[in-house]
Amino acid sequence: MLEIAGDFARTTCAQCAIRHRAVCGALSNEELMALTRLGRFRDFEPGDVILADQEPIDFFANIVSGVVKLEKTSADGRQQIVGLLFSSDFLGRAYAHENPYFAQATTKVKLCTFSNSAFEKLLISNPDLERRMFINTLNELDACREWMFLLGRKNAREKVATFLHMIAKRQPLIGCGAHQSPGTACFELPLTRADIADFLGLTIETVSRQLTILKKEGAISILKGREIGVPDLERLHAIADPE
């Protein structure tokens, strides 16, 4: 269904599925028309590299659907995911000439891309758009700092629970079974165990063990590998943020 909305948007941003949630929401109708001519859809498969780090920036994008990870890698190969982007999030770094991170699709991804020069021009001529980008960045910063607390101070159990809770809130998703009662959730993890580990500052094995423990306790159910059920979001939240 997002696909259909996406196809409409190929001809006009005004009908785009993420029209109001994305930064484009700041634009007037005329500006949207201009952006329509600027924008171009691009599709990615899981694992596809979207932006290589240390490379010149060639485009900006809104994420129409799917999940993108931003990752840092050290010289000796350690990896840490430093950001996860979902539908309607903005991908790219304004006012820089190199991508600071490595961006990779973790699911099927559909982007609405613009050339960076055209977009920066729009940005300069449109303070509302810039304000929207600014507020967006402030929110990202808040999320990032929240994650610093997790990385520095939470144990493996709390980390995994926090991650599941975040995904559950972010992806009020495809019903696994009719409609869900409030306080429960059901979703498909958009990340492999390896990605989850890189996100939480853990190893694959620890993530797997903690998931097993949570399952045994009945805090979650693991339906089929990546499909997770949460019978009581409040309980999961209590595990994620104890006391």
Next chain:
Amino acid sequence: MLEIAGDFARTTCAQCAIRHRAVCGALSNEELMALTRLGRFRDFEPGDVILADQEPIDFFANIVSGVVKLEKTSADGRQQIVGLLFSSDFLGRAYAHENPYFAQATTKVKLCTFSNSAFEKLLISNPDLERRMFINTLNELDACREWMFLLGRKNAREKVATFLHMIAKRQPLIGCGAHQSPGTACFELPLTRADIADFLGLTIETVSRQLTILKKEGAISILKGREIGVPDLERLHAIADPE
């Protein structure tokens, strides 16, 4: 000496010590005049609370001198520093009605404060200022993500070395002895061991031990509690980011 510059600035922003490095650098001379009337200096002692979290925002500020820590605390008392602000950095959260974090002085601090409403008015009427704030926030986000890698993937030794290296670069400070040869550094730590631990996601004891080890190896010298000498910045950097 910063004090003197600060006193000048009390009468006019045009002569402020941090005039060009702070966001005010975006302002024209007339706007600076207006800001001069708006701004008010405030002094804090180490440990003073500057902003309480979850409280209404009453002011924004530029840091004239000193160091401010931004901290998150969980319900059960764990703490994590999520940001360190130095001279010329901006303190406050635009477009929000509550402070997202707790801000505390870790050294003597001099702020140049503005009422938030007056500043936001200036912000809206001045796209250049807003752009400067925006770019500022983007840089903070980059720094924050760098720190995520440290918290998630570095061991205690690397964390402490990274911290020392960062301070050494940030504070090309008061010579402990004549002028320093390039590649060396000498500075006073602006944080207690407890703060360093909260910054690095470690305990006080681990920080202390790692400092002792680095000293025994000759990578640093600990002159007098908080005064640190670094004979070879490159070597410290190699410890911070191995391989």
Next chain:
DNA sequence: CGACATGTTGAACCTCATCAACCGACGTGG
């Protein structure tokens, strides 16, 4: 079917947290 990627489980090891004792500097009040 075999090859490969993804995920789970077990056992051994190691880093770092925890608990505790101690030190020196500083300030305060008897």
Next chain:
DNA sequence: CCACGTCGGTTGATGAGGTTCAACATGTCG
């Protein structure tokens, strides 16, 4: 003036939580 408590910091002993290494299970694709 000195005893005392407090604060910031160091050092030691011990153990838990997570990593590492290894084996195995499961699923998918040619």
